[in-house]
Amino acid sequence: MELISGVLFGFKVALQPWNLLYCFIGVCIGTLIGVLPGIGPVGAMSILLPMTFGLSPATAIIMLAGIFYGAMYGGSTTSIMVNIPGEPSSVITCLDGYQMARKGRLGPALGISALGSFIGGTFSLIGLIFLVFILAQVALKFGPPEYFSLICVSMTLLIYLAKGSASKALIMILIGLMLGSVGIDKITGIARFDFGSSYLLDGIDFIPLAMGLFGISEVLMNLEETEERTIFQSKLRNLLPNVEDWKKSIGPILRGTVIGFFSGVLPGGGPVTATFISYTIEKKISSNPGQFGQGAIEGVAGPETANNAATGGSFVPVLALGIPPNVIMAFLLGALILHGVTPGPLLVSQHPQVFWGIIASMYIGNCMLLLLNLPLIGFWVKLLKIPYRILMPMIVLFCIIGSYGINNSLVDILMMTLFGVAGYILRKLDYEPAPLIVAYILGPMLEKSFRQSLVIADGRLSIFVERPISAVTLAISALILISAGISYFRKSKLKSREGGERRPG
Amino acid sequence: MMEEKIRMPFIASVITILILISFGLCAGGEKYPTGTINNVCLFGPGSAPDMFNRVFSKQLEKHVGVPVVTLNKAGGGGTVGISFLVSSRPDGYTVGLATLENMIVPTITEGKPPFALSDLSIIGQIVTSYNVLVVAADAPWKTFQEFVDYARKNPGVKYGCPGIRSTLYMRMETLSRNANLKLIGVPFDGRAEIEAAVLGKHIPMGLMDLAGARGLEAAGKMRILFIFESPAQAGIDPKTPCLATAMDKSVQEKDIDISQILLVNSKTSDEIKQALNRTLEKISKDPEFHAEAKKMEVMVNPIDGETVMQKKLPSRLEQVRAFYKEMGWLK
Numbered sequence: 050m051e052l053i054s055g056v057l058f059g060f061k062v063a064l065q066p067w068n069l070l071y072c073f074i075g076v077c078i079g080t081l082i083g084v085l086p087g088i089g090p091v092g093a094m095s096i097l098l099p100m101t102f103g104l105s106p107a108t109a110i111i112m113l114a115g116i117f118y119g120a121m122y123g124g125s126t127t128s129i130m131v132n133i134p135g136e137p138s139s140v141i142t143c144l145d146g147y148q149m150a151r152k153g154r155l156g157p158a159l160g161i162s163a164l165g166s167f168i169g170g171t172f173s174l175i176g177l178i179f180l181v182f183i184l185a186q187v188a189l190k191f192g193p194p195e196y197f198s199l200i201c202v203s204m205t206l207l208i209y210l211a212k213g214s215a216s217k218a219l220i221m222i223l224i225g226l227m228l229g230s231v232g233i234d235k236i237t238g239i240a241r242f243d244f245g246s247s248y249l250l251d252g253i254d255f256i257p258l259a260m261g262l263f264g265i266s267e268v269l270m271n272l273e274e275t276e277e278r279t280i281f282q283s284k285l286r287n288l289l290p291n292v293e294d295w296k297k298s299i300g301p302i303l304r305g306t307v308i309g310f311f312s313g314v315l316p317g318g319g320p321v322t323a324t325f326i327s328y329t330i331e332k333k334i335s336s337n338p339g340q341f342g343q344g345a346i347e348g349v350a351g352p353e354t355a356n357n358a359a360t361g362g363s364f365v366p367v368l369a370l371g372i373p374p375n376v377i378m379a380f381l382l383g384a385l386i387l388h389g390v391t392p393g394p395l396l397v398s399q400h401p402q403v404f405w406g407i408i409a410s411m412y413i414g415n416c417m418l419l420l421l422n423l424p425l426i427g428f429w430v431k432l433l434k435i436p437y438r439i440l441m442p443m444i445v446l447f448c449i450i451g452s453y454g455i456n457n458s459l460v461d462i463l464m465m466t467l468f469g470v471a472g473y474i475l476r477k478l479d480y481e482p483a484p485l486i487v488a489y490i491l492g493p494m495l496e497k498s499f500r501q502s503l504v505i506a507d508g509r510l511s512i513f514v515e516r517p518i519s520a521v522t523l524a525i526s527a528l529i530l531i532s533a534g535i536s537y538f539r540k541s542k543l544k545s546r547e548g549g550e551r552r553p554g
Numbered sequence: 555m556m557e558e559k560i561r562m563p564f565i566a567s568v569i570t571i572l573i574l575i576s577f578g579l580c581a582g583g584e585k586y587p588t589g590t591i592n593n594v595c596l597f598g599p600g601s602a603p604d605m606f607n608r609v610f611s612k613q614l615e616k617h618v619g620v621p622v623v624t625l626n627k628a629g630g631g632g633t634v635g636i637s638f639l640v641s642s643r644p645d646g647y648t649v650g651l652a653t654l655e656n657m658i659v660p661t662i663t664e665g666k667p668p669f670a671l672s673d674l675s676i677i678g679q680i681v682t683s684y685n686v687l688v689v690a691a692d693a694p695w696k697t698f699q700e701f702v703d704y705a706r707k708n709p710g711v712k713y714g715c716p717g718i719r720s721t722l723y724m725r726m727e728t729l730s731r732n733a734n735l736k737l738i739g740v741p742f743d744g745r746a747e748i749e750a751a752v753l754g755k756h757i758p759m760g761l762m763d764l765a766g767a768r769g770l771e772a773a774g775k776m777r778i779l780f781i782f783e784s785p786a787q788a789g790i791d792p793k794t795p796c797l798a799t800a801m802d803k804s805v806q807e808k809d810i811d812i813s814q815i816l817l818v819n820s821k822t823s824d825e826i827k828q829a830l831n832r833t834l835e836k837i838s839k840d841p842e843f844h845a846e847a848k849k850m851e852v853m854v855n856p857i858d859g860e861t862v863m864q865k866k867l868p869s870r871l872e873q874v875r876a877f878y879k880e881m882g883w884l885k
Contacts, residue, residue: 192756235741238718238883247630247668391746394754399746497743504740505712505757 059405063413068108072410075112076417079119084127084429090120092267094380095259099451106388107406113384114407115414117377118360122418125162125353126429138320138356141328145348152344156287157294161346162353163422165302169354170415173310173361184369188394193501194512198522199372200495205526218484225488228253236500248460255383257452257465262482264448265469268441270476288423298350301331305354313362319375323359324352367392376483379490586646586826590621594650596635598628607651609846613837632656633668640669644821651814655721658874663883677816678834679857681847684764684788687780690752698780698795709736714748714760717741724877725810726761732805764788765851783853
């Protein structure tokens with residue numbers, strides 16, 4: 050009963066004209082940045098975050114969340130039409146989506162990704178409602194030691210699932226931890242790494258850091274792109290998939306929903322991982338795996354559903370425990386805290402309008418997106434033609450205004466620029482900024498819960514293994530580390546063997 | 555202090571410009587006040603000090619008859635806002651609300667103090683917040699006395715506090731030492747985290763403002779074991795032990811209450827200071843203000859500015875300095 054009244058209350062909040070408007074703005078921006086290659090949802094959210102400060106927390110988060118799942122819809126359009134992923138979670142859609150378009154099946158490709166996204170989004174919201182409720186009930190059992198262990202798992206998964214080199218991810222995590230430790234120490238109150246500057250006494254601000262690493266560096270990366278974008282010239286017709294398509298897609302869509310949801314819940318997961326898992330599974334169980342890569346509709350339906358289902362799943366740990374499973378959620382967590390809302394076990398009772406409002410707005414947003422992405426698809430396709438020489442300076446302008454607006458301080462702009470250049474250099478050298486920003490958010494939480502636990506236990510480290518939830522969680526993170534170590538060892542052995550074989554020749 | 559992380563929106567800068575323009579328009583030798591008064595808030599919009607600042611601005615506006623606008627100048631645990639107040643023109647059109655600790659701490663901790671205490675004049679104390687100690691509803695201690703006996707026999711009982719550099723922590727530590735309670739503070743980020751930790755029984759007790767505790771007590775989840783201020787005035791069970799009833803005179807005298815004071819630049823002319831002082835007196839007698847204060851769970855506790863400057867400030871400065879020295883926070 051509590052559940053039903055909660056959902057109804059959520060709709061009451063989400064249907065207020067103001068919230069409805071911001072939800073619409075959010076999903077439109079989301080679709081826009083999803084369609085446009087270059088800037089991703091993280092960049093867009095970081096640019097728009099300061100502009101939400103005048104809004105109520107619920108409205109602000111409704112809009113920011115809209116950007117997140119809106120981008121999941123929009124991203125597929127570019128992948129299918131231009132063979133350039135609009136954002137990372139649509140990379141895999143390029144494989145079969147673009148091939149479908151080439152074979153004259155552009156309509157069904159766009160149609161099934163929008164419909165699959167809608168189904169995945171809807172079911173993951175139902176999952177979110179049930180799982181968050183259960184988790185919020187048991188979440189009170191999570192004290193400082195349990196949080197510490199949980200964050201340990203998040204951090205190890207972050208290394209394990211990082212794109213590319215694990216050692217590079219580890220370096221970025223270490224830098225993120227260092228940046229997070231600047232400012233007044235929460236336990237002893239002593240200032241750290243402030244170099245006598247009162248600016249650094251407050252710690253490094255989240256917004257200049259994020260805007261620089263994601264927004265500015267993204268623009269700099271795009272400055273290098275000289276490649277002409279060719280838009281697939283084919284008539285848009287038959288958007289709705291036929292019976293044959295549905296028969297093929299329904300399995301991938303249902304599996305994509307489950308895969309997406311759970312990879313969203315798990316720390317370190319998220320939409321990108323979800324699409325890869327879904328595609329791999331569909332290809333493995335397909336009776337005709339040769340079709341994949343040649344325009345198989347299953348290869349579009351599965352991943353596109355999974356990335357949307359992951360959005361709902363990602364909200365579970367943030368809303369119930371206040372722990373972000375991936376970088377986008379780390380952003381939303383930062384936004385919630387900036388708005389004076391502490392996510393965690395008491396969120397449901399203390400900020401019901403935020404909690405239920407977000408959930409209901411996500412459903413409404415998904416309906417809006419279905420409309421935006423089926424009947425209005427032609428409009429987004431036109432947007433692919435905005436020249437970068439206009440788009441990119443606008444993004445820089447937004448970043449500057451946004452970071453100045455936090456404290457009306459020029460130092461923030463300077464910091465943002467520094468982080469922008471640093472982010473660009475790091476990306477050029479194949480260092481992903483995502484682990485850095487997650488570590489920057491999680492690091493202070495990790496340290497705080499570790500030291501709180503020690504204060505509570507009068508300095509005994511055994512508190513982390515005496516408490517069952519904490520002990521199990523720590524064991525899991527140890528297992529992940531060991532298995533990552535083994536696979537790294539195997540790989541390097543394989544490499545050295547290959548090298549050894551080559552040498553004599 | 556560090557928990558106040560909410561930042562000021564871009565719009566505020568536009569408003570500032572508009573206010574500065576209106577300033578220029580109303581400058582002149584007429585009787586104070588004729589133009590808009592800025593009321594500086596040391597924390598961002600939406601924070602507890604910000605809410606009180608807005609309520610007070612409304613009252614000030616009612617009694618002086620000119621617009622009063624809350625101006626958020628957040629950062630550095632209050633340093634930014636007070637520095638702004640000190641560097642603004644001493645014409646009475648920029649006033650600010652702060653606690654004594656907000657004033658004192660920046661002058662003793664940073665390498666080069668951004669301002670001196672003599673740069674500020676206190677018009678008067680306005681309100682004091684109600685601080686309480688809460689335990690889970692089924693906690694073993696039925697009364698405060700039982701808890702005191704237990705704590706003295708078992709040193710190291712933990713309590714959750716909102717940040718180690720918060721004034722609330724300093725208040726509790728001072729009480730704990732002077733009353734020989736031997737408690738240990740565990741810092742959390744704000745009230746919500748303390749509540750969760752007390753409800754989940756990770757820590758036996760929590761220290762917080764009355765505002766949050768009242769709801770949880772009504773829901774039967776927590777009990778208020780102790781209140782620093784008068785329980786009757788706070789509107790809770792009048793038998794709840796408080797500083798005045800449960801502690802010796804010597805402990806009471808060393809208490810660090812958390813009160814909002816009205817500040818101006820010390821170079822402001824005496825006439826303006828007196829005008830503001832008279833207004834403050836009127837506000838503290840206004841039943842409407844009392845009703846607002848009750849809603850915000852703060853106690854109307856007016857003290858004349860001279861008394862605060864001569865008596866409260868010097869002794870508080872000594873106390874805070876000694877405490878900071880001991881913690882290793884002095885530079």
